[in-house]
Amino acid sequence: MTLPDTIPFLGFGWNDLLFLLFAAVMVAAALAVVLQRDIIRAGGAMIICFAALAGLYVIAGTPVVAATQVLVYIGAISVLVLFAIMLTQTKAAPRALVFQTQIVPAAIVSVVIALLIGLTVLATDWPKQVATQVAAAADLATTLFTDYTLPFEVVSVLLLAAVVGGVFLAKRERGEAE
Amino acid sequence: MLSALNLISQNLDAYLVLSGILFAIGTFGFLARRNAISMLMSIELMLNAVNLAFISFGAFSYNGDARHAAQASTIALIVIASAAAEATVGLAIVIAIYRNKKTPLVDEYDAMSQ
Numbered sequence: 001m002t003l004p005d006t007i008p009f010l011g012f013g014w015n016d017l018l019f020l021l022f023a024a025v026m027v028a029a030a031l032a033v034v035l036q037r038d039i040i041r042a043g044g045a046m047i048i049c050f051a052a053l054a055g056l057y058v059i060a061g062t063p064v065v066a067a068t069q070v071l072v073y074i075g076a077i078s079v080l081v082l083f084a085i086m087l088t089q090t091k092a093a094p095r096a097l098v099f100q101t102q103i104v105p106a107a108i109v110s111v112v113i114a115l116l117i118g119l120t121v122l123a124t125d126w127p128k129q130v131a132t133q134v135a136a137a138a139d140l141a142t143t144l145f146t147d148y149t150l151p152f153e154v155v156s157v158l159l160l161a162a163v164v165g166g167v168f169l170a171k172r173e174r175g176e177a178e
Numbered sequence: 179m180l181s182a183l184n185l186i187s188q189n190l191d192a193y194l195v196l197s198g199i200l201f202a203i204g205t206f207g208f209l210a211r212r213n214a215i216s217m218l219m220s221i222e223l224m225l226n227a228v229n230l231a232f233i234s235f236g237a238f239s240y241n242g243d244a245r246h247a248a249q250a251s252t253i254a255l256i257v258i259a260s261a262a263a264e265a266t267v268g269l270a271i272v273i274a275i276y277r278n279k280k281t282p283l284v285d286e287y288d289a290m291s292q
Binding site: 012013015016018019020023026027030031033034039042043046049050053056057059060061062064065068069072073076077080081083084085087088089097098099100102103105106107109110111113114116117118121122126136139140142143144147148151152155158159161162163165166167169170172 | 185186187188190191192193194195196197198199200201202203204205206207209210211212213214215216218219220222223226229230233234236237238245247248249250251252254255256258259260261262263264265266267269270271272273274276277282285
């Protein structure tokens with residue numbers, strides 16, 4: 001069985017429906033990350049937000065980045081954040097006061113930023129062409145290992161430094177009684 | 179109304195506006211939350227917004243040049259790796275401060291004002 005080209009009764013394509021779905025899930029999950037009082041649930045919403053973003057990357061034609069997003073963000077960074085949450089949550093931490101006193105200026109600033117970016121984007125005449133072909137993994141590998149070899153190597157050194165620095169910062173001092 | 183949503187996934191404006199909204203949400207979280215880990219999560223949201231903008235610009239390049247998509251993907255991969263490094267060090271710093279101050283709330287980190 002094959003799907004029809006456009007969605008019945010609505011008249012737009014499946015990609016558009018998926019885009020709207022992923023966009024709505026992503027924005028809702030991002031709002032949950034910053035507004036949710038329970039920080040564990042905020043971490044869960046962050047995972048949903050990253051997953052919806054991976055879907056958007058697939059729609060934009062970059063499945064390799066989507067796979068990396070799932071592996072690194074959902075698989076590694078989210079787990080790291082959840083571990084840190086579980087290590088630092090105490091019963092003493094107030095559940096009610098999760099926002100700073102500057103929440104109103106912060107809300108104003110973020111709305112202004114959103115309006116600024118949105119108006120700039122809508123006022124600019126972007127190219128209308130679409131790269132309908134999917135970015136092939138072979139193209140990506142060629143670019144990464146010819147034109148971008150230096151950034152690639154620098155990133156490997158950066159990750160090594162981050163691992164060593166993370167271990168050094170998080171380990172207990174010798175003789176520190178706990 | 180619904181016909182305006184036709185071909186929205188083929189429209190660069192939609193991706194960029196979405197990216198801007200995500201960046202603004204991350205900014206709000208970074209400025210407004212008291213918990214240091216919430217602030218780090220908001221930074222991750224902002225990095226993801228920038229990544230989405232990179233990917234969109236790569237996918238919607240002039241005359242559909244596939245190399246632009248590959249270059250945008252490369253930059254996005256490097257940003258993801260940097261975000262992983264940033265999360266590692268940031269969370270280690272938060273845990274180290276938590277061990278001394280016994281609180282994850284940033285407005286109680288007032289050692290500089292005493």
